[in-house]
Amino acid sequence: xxxxxxxxxxxxxxxxxxxxxxxxxxxxxxxxxxxxxxxxxxxxxxxxxxxxxxxxxxxxxxxxxxxxxxxxxxxxxxxxxxxxxxxxxxxxxxxxxxxxxxxxxxxxxxxxxxxxxxxxxxxxxxxxxxxxxxxxxxxxxxxxxxxxxxxxxxxxxxxxxxxxxxxxxxxxxxxxxxxxxxxxxxxxxxxxxxxxxxxxxxxxxxxxxxxxxxxxxxxxxxxxxxxxxxxxxxxxxxxxxxxxxxxxxxxxxxxxxxxxxxxxxxxxxxxxxxxxxxxxxxxxxxxxxxxxxxxxxxxxxxxxxxxxxxxxxxxxxxxxxxxxxxxxxxxxxxxxxxxxxxxxxxxxxxxxxxxxxxxxxxxxxxxxxxxxxxxxx
Amino acid sequence: xxxxxxxxxxxxxxxxxxxxxxxxxxxxxxxxxxxxxxxxxxxxxxxxxxxxxxxxxxxxxxxxxxxxxxxxxxxxxxxxxxxxxxxxxxxxxxxxxxxxxxxxxxxxxxxxxxxxxxxxxxxxxxxxxxxxxxxxxxxxxxxxxxxxxxxxxxxxxxxxxxxxxxxxxxxxxxxxxxxxxxxxxxxxxxxxxxxxxxxxxxxxxxxxxxxxxxxxxxxxxxxxxxxxxxxxxxxxxxxxxxxxxxxxxxxxxxxxxxxxxxxxxxxxxxxxxxxxxxxxxxxxxxxxxxxxxxxxxxxxxxxxxxxxxxxxxxxxxxxxxxxxxxxxxxxxxxxxxxxxxxxxxxxxxxxxxxxxxxxxxxxxxxxxxxxxxxxxx
Numbered sequence: 001x002x003x004x005x006x007x008x009x010x011x012x013x014x015x016x017x018x019x020x021x022x023x024x025x026x027x028x029x030x031x032x033x034x035x036x037x038x039x040x041x042x043x044x045x046x047x048x049x050x051x052x053x054x055x056x057x058x059x060x061x062x063x064x065x066x067x068x069x070x071x072x073x074x075x076x077x078x079x080x081x082x083x084x085x086x087x088x089x090x091x092x093x094x095x096x097x098x099x100x101x102x103x104x105x106x107x108x109x110x111x112x113x114x115x116x117x118x119x120x121x122x123x124x125x126x127x128x129x130x131x132x133x134x135x136x137x138x139x140x141x142x143x144x145x146x147x148x149x150x151x152x153x154x155x156x157x158x159x160x161x162x163x164x165x166x167x168x169x170x171x172x173x174x175x176x177x178x179x180x181x182x183x184x185x186x187x188x189x190x191x192x193x194x195x196x197x198x199x200x201x202x203x204x205x206x207x208x209x210x211x212x213x214x215x216x217x218x219x220x221x222x223x224x225x226x227x228x229x230x231x232x233x234x235x236x237x238x239x240x241x242x243x244x245x246x247x248x249x250x251x252x253x254x255x256x257x258x259x260x261x262x263x264x265x266x267x268x269x270x271x272x273x274x275x276x277x278x279x280x281x282x283x284x285x286x287x288x289x290x291x292x293x294x295x296x297x298x299x300x301x302x303x304x305x306x307x308x309x310x311x312x313x314x315x316x317x318x319x320x321x322x323x324x325x326x327x328x329x330x331x332x333x334x335x336x337x338x339x340x341x342x343x344x345x346x347x348x349x350x351x352x353x354x355x356x357x358x359x360x361x362x363x364x365x366x367x368x369x370x371x372x373x374x375x376x377x
Numbered sequence: 378x379x380x381x382x383x384x385x386x387x388x389x390x391x392x393x394x395x396x397x398x399x400x401x402x403x404x405x406x407x408x409x410x411x412x413x414x415x416x417x418x419x420x421x422x423x424x425x426x427x428x429x430x431x432x433x434x435x436x437x438x439x440x441x442x443x444x445x446x447x448x449x450x451x452x453x454x455x456x457x458x459x460x461x462x463x464x465x466x467x468x469x470x471x472x473x474x475x476x477x478x479x480x481x482x483x484x485x486x487x488x489x490x491x492x493x494x495x496x497x498x499x500x501x502x503x504x505x506x507x508x509x510x511x512x513x514x515x516x517x518x519x520x521x522x523x524x525x526x527x528x529x530x531x532x533x534x535x536x537x538x539x540x541x542x543x544x545x546x547x548x549x550x551x552x553x554x555x556x557x558x559x560x561x562x563x564x565x566x567x568x569x570x571x572x573x574x575x576x577x578x579x580x581x582x583x584x585x586x587x588x589x590x591x592x593x594x595x596x597x598x599x600x601x602x603x604x605x606x607x608x609x610x611x612x613x614x615x616x617x618x619x620x621x622x623x624x625x626x627x628x629x630x631x632x633x634x635x636x637x638x639x640x641x642x643x644x645x646x647x648x649x650x651x652x653x654x655x656x657x658x659x660x661x662x663x664x665x666x667x668x669x670x671x672x673x674x675x676x677x678x679x680x681x682x683x684x685x686x687x688x689x690x691x692x693x694x695x696x697x698x699x700x701x702x703x704x705x706x707x708x709x710x711x712x713x714x715x716x717x718x719x720x721x722x723x724x725x726x727x728x729x730x731x732x733x734x735x736x737x738x739x740x741x742x743x744x745x746x747x748x749x750x751x752x753x754x
Contacts, residue, residue, distance in 0.1 A: 026631070027631035029631075076449070126631070127631040127632065139594055177553050184622060185621040185622070186616065186617050186621075187613075187616035187617050187619070187621055187622065187637070187639040188611075188613045188616045188751070189618070190622070190639050190640065191608045191616065191639050191640075191643055192608060193602045194637075194639070194640045194643055195605050195608070195643070197633060198600075198601060198604065198644075198647075199576065201633055201716055202597045202601070203597075203601075204581055208665055209544060213622075220579045220580075223575075223579075224572060224575060224576055224579070224601065227568075227571070227572045227575065228572050228605065230568075231565060231568045231569060231572070234565075236564075236565045238567045239563065239564035239568065240563050240564050240565070242564070243564040244563075244564055245561060245562070245563075245564065245567070245670065245673075252668065254403070254404035254405075254406075254503070254664075255504065256503040256574060256578055256660060256664075259667070260564070260567050260571075260667065262564040262567050262568050263567065263568075263571045266568055266572070267573055267575070269574075273623075283633060287631075287633075290636070290637070291629065293622065295415075297624075304465060322699075327643075
């Protein structure tokens with residue numbers, strides 16, 4: 001037995017859906033078949049008009065809310081946002097979390113067995129884009145008889161995935177919540193991703209991505225990638241107030257062991273991640289970030305790119321987020337307004353940096369709640 | 378023959394000075410003897426009152442201005458600042474560049490032969506601090522009969538080294554120019570250094586720092602460290618305007634080869650650096666950065682720490698520098714003013730990020746020129 005919030009989803013379990021229709025990807029590769037693992041919270045109403053798809057970020061997955069019966073400490077990554085009475089209220093909505101294609105938590109990805117070879121895909125798994133994911137979201141909705149999502153919601157890469165569906169299948173979604181995201185990565189964003197990838201690609205244990213058959217894992221590289229990622233998820237201020245220059249053992253040792261608490265924290269985060277996540281999936285997810293650029297086919301004109309969108313939008317940014325700063329969100333808002341789309345925008349005061357979108361914050365949650373409450377089902 | 382500016386120093390050459398008096402370091406290690414390699418530009422006046430010491434940053438060295446006869450393309454790293462008629466005018470000043478103790482360009486450091494063992498120091502070379510360097514600067518001045526430097530000047534880590542001398546030997550310097558520096562690294566700064574160090578320390582070719590005897594060099598790690606460093610030296614805006622999302626080959630390849638120009642640039646910088654610099658020195662220099670914290674012995678009170686300073690100060694920051702932001706410089710200025718010291722401060726509009734201190738910029742150079750012109754010799 002374990003204690004839980006009265007407004008928690010409670011025990012949930014993941015399910016799996018198989019797709020046999022070949023999927024043509026943006027890279028021109030074709031997947032003959034694939035599986036998606038997902039969770040749902042709440043009930044799909046008879047009109048099938050109350051479905052909300054939640055898209056995950058770089059290292060997220062389908063386990064968005066609730067806990068598992070056999071692992072009650074494994075709480076979904078957005079459990080503070082989703083549940084009965086929570087901002088995304090599961091008494092009203094049927095909420096779906098999907099592990100994206102290419103993931104390493106159950107959906108078909110590099111660690112999956114390639115039926116053509118009987119071995120893991122590894123480096124043969126094609127690179128996927130947010131457009132490919134949008135296709136899979138539509139097929140997933142078809143499977144459930146959902147003609148139109150009430151909303152698609154996501155933070156960071158999840159926000160980009162949500163925007164992509166609104167662009168690629170405008171008739172399939174009524175509301176889009178884009179949180180702590182960007183219409184395209186800047187050179188600096190791509191640069192950070194590049195360093196993370198190079199850490200993995202140049203790890204001697206990477207073996208060209210076929211480390212499964214070598215019995216290795218590019219743990220060093222993945223650890224470095226995650227450590228670097230973490231710095232960019234936090235703000236300078238939040239790191240200063242949480243760690244400052246605090247020493248781990250009270251005095252300097254004048255060697256290369258951990259001396260500052262911030263080092264200890266980063267190593268812990270890096271080690272934990274390297275033990276749990278797949279390096280090929282990490283590489284692929286950073287590429288999906290780099291590739292997202294809806295304005296690319298419109299000479300960089302984001303307003304032109306959004307001309308095909310029909311949904312209403314909620315766009316949220318956080319003042320301390322320097323990975324995807326409020327300026328990036330305002331670019332999205334401008335493009336939406338240029339197309340006379342309904343958009344609610346808020347720049348939320350926060351010290352937690354990019355990670356703010358995952359945090360419990362009353363003002364943030366009230367904004368989401370107000371928006372969700374107004375969605376008709 | 379080669380062309381050069383009329384105001385260039387012209388051909389210079391490095392010299393070497395040997396110190397036989399044991400040097401007690403902050404780490405409590407003692408170096409029995411050591412050498413420093415240095416260059417000088419201009420003439421020491423009979424009163425020995427016109428000497429300026431230039432301190433280098435993380436990967437810099439003693440080659441500050443001019444070129445080498447046998448390598449006319451190897452221009453000193455601050456050649457735009459120092460020379461006849463330049464902001465630091467060698468017709469007035471005797472300018473000295475030193476490679477810091479622990480360096481890899483000629484001064485005693487990890488790649489030097491340890492006389493006790495007949496082998497390279499490697500991991501046995503002690504970690505050094507800005508306070509240790511300040512001691513070496515004083516001894517260096519003694520060697521030249523310089524009782525008091527007219528000025529000590531540096532950017533980034535060099536600015537910290539300059540501040541340290543003003544604190545540790547206040548009677549030995551009249552003016553201090555602190556450019557793009559900080560009174561202490563933030564948790565975020567330390568975190569970036571930590572990732573860089575972990576990249577090197579976990580490189581299988583590192584061999585606990587004794588890679589010399591293994592015939593290897595932790596090239597992968599050093600390359601990653603430099604790539605990451607480069608991102609933090611540039612501003613988001615300068616990367617956007619220089620590289621943006623420009624593709625290297627016009628279209629996406631959907632693989633892990635270089636796709637964006639920014640990746641190509643970073644790889645080039647990382648490769649070049651990994652071929653030229655020593656990994657142990659890189660580690661050591663990042664630690665010198667982390668350790669610099671004059672307020673540490675004063676309960677974090679920087680004003681109390683600066684009570685012993687006597688020099689006049691020029692403090693300069695750059696608006697786009699997010700590694701050592703103007704806010705960090707203003708902390709230094711406040712501490713100086715609290716002690717009623719003379720300080721000139723300017724926040725220079727710039728888009729080049731931390732690297733701005735190395736750039737040719739008229740306003741910046743005019744400020745330095747005006748300050749230097751006013752120094753009496």
